[in-house]
Amino acid sequence: MKELFNSLQQREKTLLILLFGVLLITLIASSAMNLYSNMQESSKKLQSSKSDYDYVFKKAEILSLDLANQGFKNNSEAAYTELDKLSKKYELINYVRTPNADELKIVYILNDLEKSLMFIEDSIKVIGITPSSIDISRLNEIKRFTIIFTI
């Protein structure tokens, strides 16, 4: 092969090298373009899948809350029992639950704000209603929470 190349005239050698160079550059450019095009395509696919997932998740959440709310209306005692279990799980101090005809009031003491917010979210999942008001009174490190759900 080398002998064949060496036997060529300089002009032919130059043309051959140029041709090889152009072919190599075209090959690399085409492969790179293909790779980057695939990457963009996959990125779009990911965005679409994520967007669909978020949409379905949000709707499923609404459905879940509605079902929880219907369950609460049909059997509020079961929901209260579930709330009491949650109060123990989150180690709420002086937990008091006061159900009325049109509202449910929950009062407790918990110093950890983050934990308290998690309890509120879990409560919403149980009764399917967002609270109408949240009241946090603070004395030094002691935080007293009053959550009112309008039924």
Add this chain to the structure above:
Amino acid sequence: MNRYFLHENLANNKVQLHHYLGDVFQSISDIDLNDIHNSIKSDAEIFYFIPSSRVTSFPIDSDNSASEENLKAEILSSMDTYIVSDISNNDIFIHRNNDLNIAFLVDKNYLDSIYEPLLQTGAKIKVYPEHLLLYSYRKSSIFEILDRTIFSFKSGEGFSQASNNLKSYISILNNEQGEYKPVLLTNNEMLNKHFNDCDEEEVALDLLHINFVKNHDNLPNLFKQGFFLKYWLKRFQIGKVDYAIACAFFLIILIYPIATTSLNNNYSENYKNGTINLFKAINPNIKKVVNPRRQIDEIINSYNLEKASELSIQGIESLKRLDIPQITKVTIDVKKSEASLRLTELGVNQYNFLKNLMPQANIDLIEEDIQTSDGKISGSIIIGLGGTK
């Protein structure tokens, strides 16, 4: 710039290396051509002079407009009769411009034996027949370098002859080119005797070198520029580190899209599976999810929801940033997405800092009812959670 002029020393098979820095002479040494890469760096310029006895010159008629290929064929056929070596073993160089129209024939193997060590230097290489060194100074002239006498003719032809054969060559010259009136650039008794009616101008080799640097542009360079990877790597001083960086760069260019595409596809698949699992949690009988948005909307519509509640309370995360002992009471009206804060002896600076922090936490200050006493602030403020304004 470092410049090196190389003349072959036929007596000891070495080359005589003349080193200049710019136009200033530095040194002269005899060196083996194969070791030249140890003496010359890649930022230098090399002028290699082939002894004219190794070059066959062939003047071209300035009116000859034949193509280079045709001209080569023409020259080869006319020269074949008196070139001893096989014609195909020769490289032919054609040079045509206003001043000089000439072809040179040089043995290919000989040229390769010069190119190989020269390429190892990575320097800028220029190769000329030795008589062109004289030609650029006085077209028709004679000079002595090492053990040989060099003849340059007006046509650009030239020859070199060892000093011991000089007499016989001069007699041939007298017979064949009686009108040859060279300028004697050297002081040689025999030459003075035979060319007694010619001009004399004794010059040093250094002067010819410097003159050649200035006037060589229109002369034929016999070095064939080609793609020699090792040469160009050395020429551009590309070391192993540069090599590694370039390789890494190309690898990154190729690996980045491949890795990103793979990750994107993986995450995308996870989201799709997650979506299917959500549907299965709602209704285990769902086997296929084609258009998730439409399908979930259909399911929601079929359930006839009484009211849409939301699990997350807008702005509740912002409360975490307001976990300060001096904020003694927080009352959140979830429907209005507003919160009333009671402040007790909060430092002015701390309050200002809190106010500056609010936009970042997506909190708006709606109402302010505060009193300042001894650099402490007390009172109440109403804020909008999640940017209510």
